[in-house]
Amino acid sequence: MADIKKIATRDSYGRALKELAAQHKDLIVFDADLAGATKTNVFQKEYPDRHFDCGIAEGNMMAAAAGAAAMGLVPFASTFAMFAAGRAFEQIRNSIGYPHLNVKIGATHGGISVGEDGASHQCCEDFALMRSIPGMVVLCPSDDVEARAAVKAAYEHQGPVYLRFGRLAVPVFHDEDTFTFQIGKGEMIQDGTDVAILSTGLMVNEAAEAGRILKESGISARVINLCTIKPLDEEIVLAAARDCGKIITCEEHSVIGGLGEAVCALLSEKHPTPVKRIGVNDEFGHSGPAAALLKEAGLSAEHIVEVAKEFCN
Incomplete structure (x- = not known):
């Protein structure tokens, strides 16, 4: 029996951004000094003029993403789940959620499978936080195929979306040729x-x-x-x-x-x-x-x- 391919959904995130960017010039990416870990560096190498490193200032990054969305762009604001849902919660709530702006939050390294980074980085509260924001869509894909489909669906959705991706490589069990994805459908x-x-x-x-x-x-x-x-x-x-x-x-x-x-x-x-x-x-x-x-x-x-x-x- 052939080995099952394993891919971390954070890798899927970077790949999906690069693929989408070729078709949509309004897609831009913000990152908080973690492009190598969130895999937005895949996008950055191809589209350096559409990738913005905001430094270790997640709240400011969310506010900048809100401003970009208000200008008609489709920003994906990317960092670890702990820093996105946790540190930047107030800016997400008031600057993105309250005006219902078209910002997509790419939160990688969710859950305890972050592993050796320890409790400070193992965000197990993000669903609760993001669910509480009115109008926020919350997605957590299960494998590479679903993750890339979820990023595409998030881009097409009008309004704020929180996407959680993992650090750990997980089995790919969906067939890309037959799989279909729709927000809100199990x-x-x-x-x-x-x-x-x-x-x-x-x-x-x-x-x-x-x-x-x-x-x-x-x-x-x-x-x-x-x-x-x-x-x-x-x-x-x-x-x-x-x-x-x-x-x-x-x-x-x-x-x-x-x-x-x-x-x-x-x-x-x-x-x-x-x-x-x-x-x-x-x-x-x-x-x-x-x-x-x-x-x-x-x-x-x-x-x-x-x-x-x-x-x-």
Whole structure:
């Protein structure tokens, strides 16, 4: 069996910007002294006059991006998730969200898979922060194909978009020739009737693997990819609740304020359903290899299987 290709979605981000720029002269990129890490240097090498290094001044970068959008350009403001969602929150809220400007925020290095950079850089609060801003679209793609499609969709969308990308290389499981992406629409990876596993980002591959293992154990698991955290695909979530009767959510984010809470809020109002949330359990991360940190936090196929078996039995 051939090895599965692995690509970090931050690499997909840089590649997608370069590809889009060839077609759209209004696309520009801002970066906060991290072009090598966010991979916007791929764009910079091709279009140096459309790439602006704002230095380690993320708030100012967001304000500059707002100004560019007000002039009719389509800026992608790029930095680590911790500095985008965290340090620059006030500028995003007031300078981008409040006037509903057409700024795209490319936030790389999200979640604990940042690894050795440690707790100060492991942003597990960004979904919660960005979901709270009225009109903000929040996207977290699962692999290279979806990430590049999400960047394209973000460009085409009128209004602010927050895109979260990862540092860790993850398996590419989508077929680029057949895959289609739409903001606000989820994707069924595997059908099932006993339990539904709703996941986002790098947890989608883990959920799919868990689904295969559970099938071998006689448990029919529906696996759903929710790249769009906001606006949530209510139709696919409610259908899963009606058909399966049990929901598990999986995210590389705090269990507070992210995908799990978005799903719980929807179900509590429209179709009360038992839910188990898998995520970072209200704690900070620490320095270490990404794979070890994910396993320690229970962000693995093996842990999803354990939770699902206990839930179903």
